[in-house]
Amino acid sequence: MSLLSVRNLVIDYARTRALDGADLEVAQGETVGLVGESGSGKSTLGSAVGRLLPRAARRAGGEVLVAGEPVFDLPDAKLRHLRRRHLGFVFQDPIGSLDPTMRVGNQLRLVLGRGGDVRFHLGRVKLDDPRVLRSYPHQLSGGMAQRVAIAMAMATSPELLVADEPTAALDSQVREEVSNVIFSLAADAGASILWLSHDLPAVARRCDRVAVMYGGRVVESGPAREVLGNPAHPYTAALAGAAPAAAAHGVRLEPVPGRPPVLTGPSPGCAFAPRCAFAEERCGHERPAPVRIREQDVLCHRAADLEPELSRRREVTA
Amino acid sequence: MRLLMWWSGRALSSAATLLGVSVLIFAAVRLMPGGFAETVLGPFATAEQKAELATRYGLDQPVFMQYGHWLAAVSGGDFGISMISRQPVGAELLARLPVTAELTVLAVAASVLLGVPLGVLTAVRARPGGGGAAGRLLSGLGVSVPEFVLGSLVVFVFSRYALGLKVGSWVPLTQDPAANLATMILPAAVLSVFAISVTARTTRDAVMGVLVEPYVTAAVGRGESPWSIVRHHILRNAATPVVTLIGTTVAYLLGGALIVEHVFNLPGVGSYIVQAVGRRDYAVVQAGVLLAAGVFIVMNVLIDLLVGAIDPRLGVLAGRRS
Numbered sequence: 001m002s003l004l005s006v007r008n009l010v011i012d013y014a015r016t017r018a019l020d021g022a023d024l025e026v027a028q029g030e031t032v033g034l035v036g037e038s039g040s041g042k043s044t045l046g047s048a049v050g051r052l053l054p055r056a057a058r059r060a061g062g063e064v065l066v067a068g069e070p071v072f073d074l075p076d077a078k079l080r081h082l083r084r085r086h087l088g089f090v091f092q093d094p095i096g097s098l099d100p101t102m103r104v105g106n107q108l109r110l111v112l113g114r115g116g117d118v119r120f121h122l123g124r125v126k127l128d129d130p131r132v133l134r135s136y137p138h139q140l141s142g143g144m145a146q147r148v149a150i151a152m153a154m155a156t157s158p159e160l161l162v163a164d165e166p167t168a169a170l171d172s173q174v175r176e177e178v179s180n181v182i183f184s185l186a187a188d189a190g191a192s193i194l195w196l197s198h199d200l201p202a203v204a205r206r207c208d209r210v211a212v213m214y215g216g217r218v219v220e221s222g223p224a225r226e227v228l229g230n231p232a233h234p235y236t237a238a239l240a241g242a243a244p245a246a247a248a249h250g251v252r253l254e255p256v257p258g259r260p261p262v263l264t265g266p267s268p269g270c271a272f273a274p275r276c277a278f279a280e281e282r283c284g285h286e287r288p289a290p291v292r293i294r295e296q297d298v299l300c301h302r303a304a305d306l307e308p309e310l311s312r313r314r315e316v317t318a
Numbered sequence: 319m320r321l322l323m324w325w326s327g328r329a330l331s332s333a334a335t336l337l338g339v340s341v342l343i344f345a346a347v348r349l350m351p352g353g354f355a356e357t358v359l360g361p362f363a364t365a366e367q368k369a370e371l372a373t374r375y376g377l378d379q380p381v382f383m384q385y386g387h388w389l390a391a392v393s394g395g396d397f398g399i400s401m402i403s404r405q406p407v408g409a410e411l412l413a414r415l416p417v418t419a420e421l422t423v424l425a426v427a428a429s430v431l432l433g434v435p436l437g438v439l440t441a442v443r444a445r446p447g448g449g450g451a452a453g454r455l456l457s458g459l460g461v462s463v464p465e466f467v468l469g470s471l472v473v474f475v476f477s478r479y480a481l482g483l484k485v486g487s488w489v490p491l492t493q494d495p496a497a498n499l500a501t502m503i504l505p506a507a508v509l510s511v512f513a514i515s516v517t518a519r520t521t522r523d524a525v526m527g528v529l530v531e532p533y534v535t536a537a538v539g540r541g542e543s544p545w546s547i548v549r550h551h552i553l554r555n556a557a558t559p560v561v562t563l564i565g566t567t568v569a570y571l572l573g574g575a576l577i578v579e580h581v582f583n584l585p586g587v588g589s590y591i592v593q594a595v596g597r598r599d600y601a602v603v604q605a606g607v608l609l610a611a612g613v614f615i616v617m618n619v620l621i622d623l624l625v626g627a628i629d630p631r632l633g634v635l636a637g638r639r640s
């Protein structure tokens with residue numbers, strides 16, 4: 001059984017549809033990268049895992065199971081227990097996710113309880129300077145604050161760590177170190193990671209599996225090397241083509257043409273159809289069902305007949 | 319060193335503010351239509367009588383001379399003599415301060431004990447879209463009904479149906495606490511209606527603002543209970559605007575709740591000033607307004623210190639890295 005199982009999840013904000021039937025599985029101990037453009041629904045899906053959505057959000061269908069428990073149907077006390085036992089969250093804004101009026105040491109102690117060893121937990125995230133404990137969050141650098149946030153998230157030994165672009169706000173040299181801390185701590189604890197990111201090369205390097213989001217759905221998922229190296233969905237192919245590191249020197253970067261959609265209700269067909277170079281008539285009005293291409297699960301009507309074409313294109317650009 | 323700089327800066331700006339207020343009030347009192355002589359001697363007084371009175375009180379001197387004399391005396395702690403009662407103004411104000419202070423304490427205690435929990439509760443319970451309408455209507459009413467309307471209404475109702483409470487016939491606290499409270503509860507309640515409404519509204523807005531902060535989401539994600547989140551993360555972070563408001567309310571009330579004291583006939587600073595204005599008792603009005611300004615300045619310094627203690631980012635020494 002999967003540790004995390006998201007099934008056909010539909011989330012609406014006041015007028016817009018953030019998730020339009022998203023599916024995702026994360027197994028015990030697995031690291032999964034969730035990638036996609038801004039507005040594709042990554043953050044909504046990440047927050048939905050712990051039912052941490054903004055108040056305006058409403059679930060219009062589907063379910064989220066964490067360790068078999070239906071997150072959206074649990075009573076409050078059980079939901080809190082599930083969050084404490086199974087889940088950990090790290091967010092994009094490191095200083096903002098710490099209480100600005102409480103010293104770092106006190107925040108850690110609040111999480112750890114009376115018997116907790118604050119120094120040990122700071123040591124685990126490579127923060128050895130005892131002055132950190134007496135500091136307020138605004139006195140820390142972004143990298144230090146994010147390490148503190150990681151220490152707090154990992155203090156309760158969660159089975160699944162949801163990291164929502166935890167390094168996007170950091171300087172590039174700090175980024176690597178913070179990512180290292182997260183992945184090594186999770187590996188030691190045997191925890192799974194759901195890593196929300198824009199950074200395709202980093203995801204390709206660090207994650208076991210990748211799920212690609214577009215228009216509020218996971219349009220392709222599978223082993224990281226396969227999905228990013230040999231995509232079966234036209235959108236993934238375009239995204240991988242647009243990633244800087246994927247382009248060889250002298251080859252022009254090809255951005256995904258057009259803009260991502262803003263849905264107000266269920267997408268009638270494939271949400272990517274208007275931007276898709278391979279779209280045909282039915283793509284506009286028929287929702288694609290998942291198909292299996294090699295090791296990937298793909299939401300595309302033409303996935304099977306496009307396979308040779310996409311492979312050939314990769315060879316040309318590679 | 320930084321602290322010293324801060325304090326000396328505050329002292330200088332406070333002195334400048336007080337000086338400015340003193341000039342304004344001195345001029346304003348003398349610009350009121352109908353001078354002291356007319357008020358005291360009545361409409362049928364002769365020009366000689368008025369001139370004689372003006373000479374006796376030094377009102378025939380040029381205004382800036384009068385101001386100079388007054389300023390010199392005030393800096394020495396002498397607020398002058400009431401032109402009506404012939405008593406030292408300082409002593410009279412001091413004698414009336416306990417009444418006003420008691421009223422302030424009662425009204426502010428009510429707004430903290432009721433307004434703050436009400437604000438926190440309505441914010442935490444708020445649902446998107448609906449809800450909050452009833453609270454907004456109530457607090458809107460509380461804020462906008464004028465004190466003299468509510469005060470008069472209360473006086474009218476309780477003069478007929480006492481319910482153990484009294485209107486007027488004030489008794490000093492030291493003489494009979496129970497009887498004193500019976501006379502103070504109604505005016506304090508009238509003041510509280512406004513104070514509670516504003517406090518609840520401000521608290522609600524502040525808490526709503528904190529609720530969407532990422533550190534609250536993070537705490538929810540860690541599985542902390544709502545009560546623990548309110549206690550550890552919300553109260554302190556939402557406190558800054560509330561403390562500022564309560565401090566300002568204290569200053570406002572300590573300066574004399576003019577209308578309520580007058581309506582309920584309480585011998586406080588407020589009713590003293592209202593009387594003095596009616597009789598053109600210049601020395602009293604000047605001293606009263608100066609006192610109110612002084613209270614405001616002191617309260618503002620206190621608020622700044624408190625806010626700095628609550629939120630390290632806003633402190634006097636903020637920006638210093640540990």
